Structure formats: structure tokens, C-alpha cells
Amino acid sequence: xxxxxxxxxxxxxxxxxxxxxxxxxxxxxxxxxxxxxxxxxxxxxxxxxxxxxxxxxxxxxxxxxxxxxxxxxxxxxxxxxxxxxxxxxxxxxxxxxxxxxxxxxxxxxxxxxxxxxxxxxxxxxxxxxxxxxxxxxxxxxxxxxxxxxxxxxxxxxxxxxxxxxxxxxxxxxxxxxxxxxxxxxxxxxxxxxxxxxxxxxxxxxxxxxxxxxxxxxxxxxxxxxxxxxxxxxxxxxxxxxxxxxxxxxxxxxxxxxxxxxxxxxxxxxxxxxxxxxxxxxxxxxxxxxxxxxxxxxxxxxxxxxxxxxxxxxxxxxxxxxxxxxxxxxxxxxxxxxxxxxxxxxxxxxxxxxxxxxxxxxxxxxxxxxxxxxxxxxxxxxxxxxxxxxxxxxxxxxxxxxxxxxxxxxxxxxxxxxxxxxxxxxxxxxxxxxxxxxxxxxxxxxxxxxxxxxxxxxxxxxxxxxxxxxxxxxxxxxxxxxxxxxxxxxxxxxxxxxxxxxxxxxxxxxxxxxxxxxxxxxxxxxxxxxxxxxxxxxxxxxxxxxxxxxxxxxxxxxxxxxxxxxxxxxxxxxxxxxxxxxxxx
Amino acid sequence: xxxxxxxxxxxxxxxxxxxxxxxxxxxxxxxxxxxxxxxxxxxxxxxxxxxxxxxxxxxxxxxxxxxxxxxxxxxxxxxxxxxxxxxxxxxxxxxxxxxxxxxxxxxxxxxxxxxxxxxxxxxxxxxxxxxxxxxxxxxxxxxxxxxxxxxxxxxxxxxxxxxxxxxxxxxxxxxxxxxxxxxxxxxxxxxxxxxxxxxxxxxxxxxxxxxxxxxxxxxxxxxxxxxxxxxxxxxxxxxxxxxxxxxxxxxxxxxxxxxxxxxxxxxxxxxxxxxxxxxxxxxxxxxxxxxxxxxxxxxxxxxxxxxxxxxxxxxxxxxxxxxxx
Numbered sequence: 001x002x003x004x005x006x007x008x009x010x011x012x013x014x015x016x017x018x019x020x021x022x023x024x025x026x027x028x029x030x031x032x033x034x035x036x037x038x039x040x041x042x043x044x045x046x047x048x049x050x051x052x053x054x055x056x057x058x059x060x061x062x063x064x065x066x067x068x069x070x071x072x073x074x075x076x077x078x079x080x081x082x083x084x085x086x087x088x089x090x091x092x093x094x095x096x097x098x099x100x101x102x103x104x105x106x107x108x109x110x111x112x113x114x115x116x117x118x119x120x121x122x123x124x125x126x127x128x129x130x131x132x133x134x135x136x137x138x139x140x141x142x143x144x145x146x147x148x149x150x151x152x153x154x155x156x157x158x159x160x161x162x163x164x165x166x167x168x169x170x171x172x173x174x175x176x177x178x179x180x181x182x183x184x185x186x187x188x189x190x191x192x193x194x195x196x197x198x199x200x201x202x203x204x205x206x207x208x209x210x211x212x213x214x215x216x217x218x219x220x221x222x223x224x225x226x227x228x229x230x231x232x233x234x235x236x237x238x239x240x241x242x243x244x245x246x247x248x249x250x251x252x253x254x255x256x257x258x259x260x261x262x263x264x265x266x267x268x269x270x271x272x273x274x275x276x277x278x279x280x281x282x283x284x285x286x287x288x289x290x291x292x293x294x295x296x297x298x299x300x301x302x303x304x305x306x307x308x309x310x311x312x313x314x315x316x317x318x319x320x321x322x323x324x325x326x327x328x329x330x331x332x333x334x335x336x337x338x339x340x341x342x343x344x345x346x347x348x349x350x351x352x353x354x355x356x357x358x359x360x361x362x363x364x365x366x367x368x369x370x371x372x373x374x375x376x377x378x379x380x381x382x383x384x385x386x387x388x389x390x391x392x393x394x395x396x397x398x399x400x401x402x403x404x405x406x407x408x409x410x411x412x413x414x415x416x417x418x419x420x421x422x423x424x425x426x427x428x429x430x431x432x433x434x435x436x437x438x439x440x441x442x443x444x445x446x447x448x449x450x451x452x453x454x455x456x457x458x459x460x461x462x463x464x465x466x467x468x469x470x471x472x473x474x475x476x477x478x479x480x481x482x483x484x485x486x487x488x489x490x491x492x493x494x495x496x497x498x499x500x501x502x503x504x505x506x507x508x509x510x511x512x513x514x515x516x517x518x519x520x521x522x523x524x525x526x527x528x529x530x531x532x533x534x535x536x537x538x539x540x541x542x543x544x545x546x547x548x549x550x551x552x553x554x555x556x557x558x559x560x561x562x563x564x565x566x567x568x569x570x571x572x573x574x575x576x577x578x579x580x581x582x583x584x
Numbered sequence: 585x586x587x588x589x590x591x592x593x594x595x596x597x598x599x600x601x602x603x604x605x606x607x608x609x610x611x612x613x614x615x616x617x618x619x620x621x622x623x624x625x626x627x628x629x630x631x632x633x634x635x636x637x638x639x640x641x642x643x644x645x646x647x648x649x650x651x652x653x654x655x656x657x658x659x660x661x662x663x664x665x666x667x668x669x670x671x672x673x674x675x676x677x678x679x680x681x682x683x684x685x686x687x688x689x690x691x692x693x694x695x696x697x698x699x700x701x702x703x704x705x706x707x708x709x710x711x712x713x714x715x716x717x718x719x720x721x722x723x724x725x726x727x728x729x730x731x732x733x734x735x736x737x738x739x740x741x742x743x744x745x746x747x748x749x750x751x752x753x754x755x756x757x758x759x760x761x762x763x764x765x766x767x768x769x770x771x772x773x774x775x776x777x778x779x780x781x782x783x784x785x786x787x788x789x790x791x792x793x794x795x796x797x798x799x800x801x802x803x804x805x806x807x808x809x810x811x812x813x814x815x816x817x818x819x820x821x822x823x824x825x826x827x828x829x830x831x832x833x834x835x836x837x838x839x840x841x842x843x844x845x846x847x848x849x850x851x852x853x854x855x856x857x858x859x860x861x862x863x864x865x866x867x868x869x870x871x872x873x874x875x876x877x878x879x880x881x882x883x884x885x886x887x888x889x890x891x892x893x894x895x896x897x898x899x900x901x902x903x904x905x906x907x908x909x
Contacts, residue, residue: 015689018689092684094650098648098673099673101701102670311650368613372612372654373610380654
């Protein structure tokens with residue numbers, strides 16, 4: 001354990017310190033970041049505050065938040081991804097694999113060593129950001145919240161970057177792939193947030209950012225300050241020639257009307273975005289919830305990264321670890337959606353957990369080689385089958401366990417939530433069909449991916465992409481085309497894609513028969529699950545028979561060879577006996 | 585590392601440095617190594633020969649623990665590397681055919697990194713780095729950036745890195761591949777020096793003429809199987825048949841032919857050049873000595889007498905042809 005935290009003795013950390021902190025490469029970055037930080041302070045204090053007459057600007061702090069995010073997450077994460085991808089591509093990672101340094105220690109060294117230059121650049125911005133936080137409306141508490149969630153998120157993203165680098169075939173594409181994942185996460189998070197699905201977005205810094213800059217307390221505090229200033233000005237001269245701006249729902253206004261005397265500015269509560277995220281009904285601070293999510297994800301990503309550093313051919317997770325990961329995320333997601341209405345709870349939870357389970361399925365679906373290896377090994381030790389929890393067994397058992405976990409989690413949430421809740425009072429929502437489509441989608445995806453992996457070997461990837469295209473995207477494309485002319489038929493086709501089907505099975509469509517919609521959402525994924533499950537069982541049996549045949553053939557050959565050798569030995573006996581006689 | 589039920593064959597009193605039994609490695613639906621068995625004695629320089637795709641590199645990477653075999657047993661210096669890979673990796677040094685290096689480090693930093701990876705205490709590391717840089721003749725280049733080194737120098741740097749943990753067993757995969765003639769000679773001398781120091785070495789190479797100079801044993805692999813293995817003489821004898829004797833005499837060979845025809849251990853005699861004869865001889869070294877004495881006593885003017893050494897190329901080609909047939 002000591003080795004884990006002793007960075008000074010961590011060879012990978014020291015290696016990166018040496019290579020990435022050479023004066024010639026560090027100095028330009030330091031100068032540029034210091035200059036940019038000064039510019040932000042100048043813009044905040046002189047341009048916005050003085051020239052634009054905004055006495056309480058938080059624009060500087062926001063600019064720092066984005067600059068720091070860029071340095072810490074984008075630059076640092078890209079560096080981690082490309083660094084480890086280069087190690088993998090050159091083959092030097094194999095040398096580290098065969099050293100006695102434990103993979104976890106190596107992972108920590110790379111995780112904190114590869115982005116060391118970016119961490120230093122980030123630390124340069126901190127004094128400037130702190131100055132603006134203290135002198136502006138943000139304050140030290142909110143500054144600390146942002147700092148915590150930024151650093152926690154950065155380490156989580158670095159681990160993600162490490163996995164990206166370790167699983168990318170070409171080093172050049174690693175950082176691009178990481179940036180794409182990052183962009184996807186940070187675009188999806190505000191979208192979820194807008195729809196009131198806060199829970200899963202806690203992985204990102206979005207909820208804390210929204211709380212700090214647009215939250216209820218923040219806005220109320222600003223209003224209180226504003227009131228004080230207005231009252232002070234009224235006492236001094238009555239008329240306010242430079243009225244302060246008002247914060248309304250995150251958008252800033254510059255009111256130009258004079259403020260009437262002896263009339264306090266009302267605390268306009270309706271204009272304030274309310275962010276209330278409880279955890280199983282408890283008022284846990286958002287920053288703490290965010291850190292809980294980040295820590296949960298970080299822990300399991302770190303396990304995956306360590307396993308890949310240990311061996312290139314190991315799956316990212318042991319099957320029980322994958323199940324634990326899903327259980328953890330289900331627990332956290334349900335906790336953060338506990339007080340939500342049925343619709344955001346079901347849709348947010350089902351979509352998030354289904355996507356998550358699909359990603360996990362990829363990590364625990366063994367390739368044909370591993371399945372063959374497992375069967376050969378089982379045969380060798382006279383076992384009838386490969387243990388279900390083994391890395392070398394097919395994914396079918398774990399897949400069912402993942403589906404059950406999600407079904408149970410969401411069922412608890414649905415039963416607990418208010419059954420009469422509606423989205424804006426407009427749409428009737430029945431949660432159970434949505435949940436069923438979600439669960440069946442996971443099963444159909446997992447069975448199909450395992451069957452195709454076994455049946456097609458190296459060509460599996462292409463066929464699987466084709467399957468996804470036809471099962472998930474073709475109904476959307478065709479449905480959209482038909483919908484332009486035949487709304488009802490278009491809706492029926494559209495709902496056959498599970499991407500849309502999860503929603504439509506619960507919400508229905510205006511002027512479209514909801515029962516038919518539900519049947520058409522559930523039927524395709526149910527049929528695909530069943531078909532691929534049967535095919536998978538058949539393919540596994542075929543493979544097992546082939547292996548048994550191979551062993552029997554080899555055993556037959558061995559016996560034949562032994563018999564032939566025995567025969568030759570017997571035939572040569574007279575000559576050998578003759579040779580062994582002493583010569584005259 | 586093992587996922588479940590790895591097959592172990594209990595081999596009591598295993599004294600070989602490397603002991604491989606019943607090893608099988610599968611990739612996708614291809615069996616790369618099948619039922620491989622071989623032993624390498626301590627202090628041997630073992631040459632692993634085989635065409636591309638024979639399974640040499642897979643075997644080496646499996647011995648290292650980089651590939652998990654389907655089943656089998658690998659014992660290195662008494663340590664089961666599949667059961668305890670952490671202990672096993674300290675016993676093995678590996679140098680691949682194409683040396684991967686960190687492009688952003690200088691030579692001494694590169695070695696210092698790997699010294700730290702093998703838990704060499706911080707204070708001893710400069711001495712260790714100096715020792716191995718001197719051994720491979722790169723001390724003058726200690727402050728050079730690794731990308732500035734030539735291919736041969738990189739190969740030697742990699743060898744120095746391989747030697748840092750002072751492993752009793754070294755695996756060199758195509759060590760001279762892509763290296764210029766001078767670099768090859770330097771590498772060959774270093775390998776000889778290491779062999780003299782008692783290291784057990786497993787070398788895979790396509791340059792068979794060079795391998796025969798320093799290998800004491802060889803194993804020939806074909807399609808994932810070890811076709812033949814043993815000392816160079818044993819393998820030669822197994823593959824090429826009885827020993828071929830070569831005799832050079834002055835003048836005509838009538839007396840030689842009549843003497844040899846009387847010896848029942850000698851096979852057909854062929855005159856391969858003027859005054860030079862070759863024949864197979866199925867006898868022990870003592871009987872060879874006796875034969876020489878008989879020939880000298882018969883007054884045959886012998887200028888050269890000895891067993892013809894078969895090159896590894898001939899042996900390898902013959903095995904290849906046999907396998908294909």
C-alpha cells in the first residue's frame with residue numbers, strides 16, 4: 001500500500017517528471033498560462049467591473065473554470081491517452097508488464113505523471129482564480145467546491161483516457177478518441193440536466209458549476225448584495241445613475257430604469273433556477289454527491305486500467321467486478337433520482353443504466369479465442385463446462401444478471417415514485433413497458449455480440465456493426481421518412497428501434513394507438529434476444545463438439561504412433577541384439 | 585494470472601533451468617503452440633529455430649508471462665511462472681527483435697528507469713547504470729537522447745536494460761535483426777561473454793550460421809510444435825542420420841576403400857573431390873579413433889581426418905523438407 005502512494009519512488013512517475021518537465025518545454029507553457037490568467041483578471045476587474053459597471057462580476061471566475069477545465073481535463077487527458085497509447089504501440093509497455101512493479105503502482109505513476117506539465121500549468125492559474133473568487137461573488141466555499149469537483153473529475157477522466165489509450169489500436173487516434181468521449185459526456189450532461197435528470201450528470205462538473213454560478217443560494221446572495229447596495233445608494237443620493245445588473249435564471253440583464261426610492265428590490269424567486277438533488281431523499285450537498293459518483297466511476301475505471309496494464313489480452317473486468325460496477329452505478333443513480341417524478345426517473349435511469357450495461361457488456365464479452373481457450377482448458381481438466389464467472393466463459397449468465405440488476409433497481413424507483421406524476425401535466429406515462437424495452441435491449445445486444453463473436457471470429461466486428469445498424473438505426477431512418485406522410489405508421493416503425501422504443505413504450509404518441517406502440521417496442525427486442533440466445537447456445541455446443549473431436553483425433557493419432565513405434569521396436573530387436581554382441 | 589483450473593503436471597525433481605511441458609497457446613481459432621515440451625539446462629545457449637509463424641515468439645512471450653497459455657507448465661529456475669509471475673519475471677530477461685525505447689529520455693535515464701522498476705536501491709543505481717553501459721560499450725553515449733542512437737546501439741542499450749536485474753535466464757528474440765555487420769560482431773561477442781559467465785540463453789534467430797557459433801543446443805519449431813531438440817550434435821545426428829566422416833589423402837584411394845569396405849560400421853564411400861572422401865560411420869568416438877589407427881597402420885597417407893560438421897542451415901532445411909513432406 002505504501003508503494004501505491006509513494007510517488008517519489010514510483011518509476012513511471014519519475015520517468016514522466018524527467019521527460020515532461022524539461023525546462024525548454026515547460027517554460028513556454030508557464031509564460032502563456034500566466035499571461036492568460038493576468039488577462040482574465042484584467043478583463044474581470046477593469047473591463048467588466050469598471051468599464052461595463054458591473055460591481056459583482058463572476059465572468060472572470062467562469063473564464064477560469066473553463067480555462068482550468070481545458071488545461072486539466074482536455075490537455076491533461078489527451079496527454080495520458082497518447083502517452084499510454086505510444087507505450088502500447090511501441091511495445092515498451094510489455095517491458096513494464098514483466099517488471100516486478102505491480103500494475104496498480106504503474107497505473108498511478110502514469111495517471112499522475114503523464115499530465116504533470118498540465119497539472120503544473122493548472123496550479124499556476126489557481127492564485128489568480130482564488131483572487132477573483134475572494135474579491136468577487138463566488139467566495140472561497142464555492143471556489144473550493146469547484147476545485148474539488150474539477151480535480152476529482154480530472155483524475156476520473158485521466159483513468160478513462162488511460163483505458164482509451166490502452167484499447168486503441170493506433171497511438172495517433174488515442175487522444176482524438178478521448179476528446180470525442182469527453183465531448184459526448186459533457187454535451188450529454190447539460191442535456192440530461194435540462195430535462196431534470198440530474199443524477200447521472202453528477203459524474204461531470206455540470207451540477208456543481210450550475211449550483212455555483214446559477215444556483216438558488218448564489219442568486220439569492222447576489223440579490224441580497226444588490227439590495228444592500230441599492231439601499232446604500234438611495235440613502236446617499238436617491239437616484240442610482242449606474243444600476244447594477246440583475247441575475248435572471250443564469251442570464252444577465254442590464255436594467256436601465258431608475259430604482260424607485262424606499263422600495264427594496266424584490267427577491268424574484270421565480271427567476272432563480274432551483275437545483276435540488278437529494279440522495280435517497282437526504283439533503284446531501286451536490287458537491288459531495290458529485291464526488292461520490294466520480295469516486296465510484298474512478299475506482300472501477302482504475303481497476304480496468306490496471307488489468308490492461310497487467311496484460312493486453314485480459315478483458316477489462318472480471319465478470320463479478322463488472323456486476324459490482326453496475327450495482328454501484330445503479331445504487332448511485334437511483335439515489336440521485338429518488339425524489340424525481342416517474343417519468344424523468346424511469347427514462348433517465350433506464351437510458352443511463354442501459355447505455356452503461358451495454359458498455360459493460362463489451363468489456364466482458366470474450367472473443368472466439370478466449371472461448372476456445374476456456375473450452376480446451378476445461379476439456380483438459382475433464383470439466384464438463386467453463387465456470388460461469390470465468391473470463392473465458394461466454395457472457396450469457398452475466399448478461400442476465402446485469403439485466404436483472406437494472407430491472408430490480410428501476411422497479412424499486414418506480415414503485416417508490418409518484419404514479420400520478422406527469423411531465424408538465426401533459427403526457428400520460430406508464431413506466432413498466434419502458435423498463436422492459438430497456439432490459440430486453442441489453443439482452444439482445446449482449447446475446448448478439450457474443451453469438452457473432454463466436455460465429456465469425458475476426459470478422460465479428462463488421463457483422464456486429466451491421467446488426468446494430470439494422471436493429472437500432474434503420475427503424476429510425478425509415479420511421480422518420482414515413483412519418484412525414486403517415487404519422488401513425490411512421491410512429492409504429494420508429495418505435496421498433498430501442499433507442500426511441502424505450503421512450504415511446506411509456507409515453508406513447510398523440511393520435512397513435514399506445515397498445516400497438518407498446519407491442520411494437522417490445523416485440524423486436526424480445527424476438528432478437530430469443531433468437532440470439534438460441535443461436536448462441538447452438539454455436540457454443542458446436543464449438544465444444546469440435547474441440548472434443550480434435551482431442552479424440554489427436555488421442556487416436558497418438559495411440560497409432562505408439563503402436564507403430566512398438567512394432568518397429570519389435571522388428572529391430574534381432575539386429576539390435578546382434579549389435580550388442582561383443583565384436584571379434 | 586490463471587483464470588481457472590490450469591493444468592499442472594507434477595514433475596518431481598525438475599533440475600533444468602527451463603522446463604516446459606504440454607504447453608498450448610491459442611489465438612482466436614488458431615492454435616499457435618501445441619503440446620510443446622522442452623528443457624534447457626543451466627548454462628546452455630539454446631537456439632530456437634523455425635520459419636516465420638512457427639510459434640517461436642509466441643513461445644517466448646508465453647515464457648515471459650505476456651501471453652496466458654491455454655494450458656501447460658512453465659518452470660524457470662524452479663519458479664512456476666504461471667503460478668507466481670512476479671517471482672518468475674525476476675528470473676527472465678527479454679530482448680525483442682525490434683527494441684522499443686522511450687524517445688524522450690536520455691540513455692542513462694532509460695536504464696535508471698528500469699533499474700528502479702527492478703527495485704535497485706536509489707544509491708546503487710548510478711553504479712549499476714555505469715556497469716551495464718560499459719558492458720555494452722555505450723558509456724560515452726550516456727547523455728545522448730535515445731532517438732539519436734543507431735539501430736545497433738539501441739539493440740545494445742536494450743541488452744543493457746535486459747541485464748539490469750541480473751537474470752539467470754536471457755531470452756533474445758532475433759538479437760541481430762537489422763543490425764550492421766560490425767554491430768552483429770559486437771552483439772555476438774557480448775552473448776558469448778554472457779554465456780561464459782554462466783547465463784542460460786535462449787536465442788531465436790534466422791541467421792543460422794551465426795547461431796551455430798555460440799549455441800550449445802537447438803530446438804527446431806514447425807507449425808507450433810518442437811520437431812526436434814537437443815545438443816547441436818544430437819540434433820544433427822537425429823536429422824542427418826549417422827555421422828559423416830571426411831578423409832583427405834595423398835594419391836589414390838584404393839587402399840582406403842579396401843580398408844573401409846572391411847569395416848562393418850562404415851557406409852558407402854564417396855569421393856567428393858580429388859583425394860577427399862566422405863562416408864557415414866555408425867560408431868562411437870573410440871571406434872572412430874580405432875579406425876584412424878587402422879588406416880595409419882595400413883600406410884595410407886592421410887592429411888586430414890574428422891567428422892564433417894553439418895551446418896544448422898542443412899539441418900533446418902532437412903527438417904523443413906521432412907515436415908512438409
